[in-house]
Amino acid sequence: MSSLLPMAITATLCLYALAMTLALVRLMRGPSAQDRVLALDFLSVVAMLSMLVLAIRSNSSMYFEAALLLALFSFVSSVAMAKFLLRGEVIE
Amino acid sequence: MSETIVAGLLVLSGCIVLTAAIGLSRLQDFFVRMHAPALASTFGAWTATLAAIVHFSVVEGGVALHFWLLVIVLALTSPVTAMVLARAALFRRRQAGDALPPPLSAGPGAEANAPAAPGAPEPIDS
Numbered sequence: 001m002s003s004l005l006p007m008a009i010t011a012t013l014c015l016y017a018l019a020m021t022l023a024l025v026r027l028m029r030g031p032s033a034q035d036r037v038l039a040l041d042f043l044s045v046v047a048m049l050s051m052l053v054l055a056i057r058s059n060s061s062m063y064f065e066a067a068l069l070l071a072l073f074s075f076v077s078s079v080a081m082a083k084f085l086l087r088g089e090v091i092e
Numbered sequence: 093m094s095e096t097i098v099a100g101l102l103v104l105s106g107c108i109v110l111t112a113a114i115g116l117s118r119l120q121d122f123f124v125r126m127h128a129p130a131l132a133s134t135f136g137a138w139t140a141t142l143a144a145i146v147h148f149s150v151v152e153g154g155v156a157l158h159f160w161l162l163v164i165v166l167a168l169t170s171p172v173t174a175m176v177l178a179r180a181a182l183f184r185r186r187q188a189g190d191a192l193p194p195p196l197s198a199g200p201g202a203e204a205n206a207p208a209a210p211g212a213p214e215p216i217d218s
Contacts, residue, residue, distance in 0.1 A: 008099030015106030019113035019132075026117045034181040035122055041173055042116055042129040045137070046109055048162070052140045053102060056147045067162055075169035082173070085180040 009057045016050045037081045044074030094150040101143035108136040122181055126174060133170040137163055 020043055027039035048070045055063035080090050108131060115128030141159050148156035185192055 002095075004099050005095045008102050012102040012106035015103075015110045019106075019109045022110075022113035022117040032122065032181075032184070034177060034184065035125065037177060037180075038122075038126060038129065039116065041177075042112070042132060045129065045133050045166070045170075046113075048166075049105065049109065049132070049136060049140045052144050052159070052162070056098065056102070056144055059151060061148065061152075061156070064159065064162075068165065071162060071165045071169065075165075075173060078173045079176055082176040082180045086176070086183055 006057075009053055012053050013050060016046055016053070020046050033085055034082075037078060037085065040081070041074060041078040044070060044078075048074070094146055098143045098147045101139045101146070105136045105139035105143065108132065108139065112136065123178070126178060126181075130170065130174065133166050137166050 023039045023042045023046070027036050027043070030036045030039060048067045051063045051067035051070060055061065055067070084090050112128045112130075112132040115131070116125060119125040119128060141163050144159045145156055148159070182192065
């Protein structure tokens with residue numbers, strides 16, 4: 001019973017790593033620039049979720065701030081990149 | 093009991109995120125591909141956050157509700173990202189001269205994509 005949670009955490013981290021690898025393949029191979037931005041956004045969402053899993057694993061609530069910052073910065077960077085694709089410049 | 097719930101939620105979240113990644117890497121067109129990451133940023137994030145809430149509520153005693161903030165931030169930001177990215181993709185593909193459906197409102201930019209406008213609205217294909 002007590003080894004159920006570590007096993008589940010390892011399995012979840014492996015699934016996340018597999019998902020990040022698939023997204024990385026899309027990031028490398030993506031036919032257009034917007035595909036790469038989408039893959040980068042997905043990568044940062046998965047990184048944020050893995051921060052949550054690491055918080056559960058190490059029993060510390062410190063990872064919460066890291067996850068929150070990751071979510072906010074991924075939003076800002078994705079919108080900036082999309083704006084760059086739309087206009088050719090970020091700040092007009 | 094709580095360990096079982098946390099473990100189940102975590103593995104469910106991993107499976108959902110993997111499904112989203114498979115969709116991201118295997119779907120054919122960009123506009124179809126955009127749907128896949130929404131699965132991770134809604135359902136995957138919800139299950140992982142619920143797992144964290146249950147775990148920290150049991151471990152620390154009391155209710156650790158501050159993890160909801162992550163779900164709220166994701167729910168506020170991911171639609172904005174998707175909208176801006178979709179607009180950028182539409183703009184770029186119109187610039188490239190792809191066959192795309194005409195804009196719904198015939199605004200001042202309607203004559204810019206005149207070759208797409210007179211034809212019947214074709215389905216988006218790559």
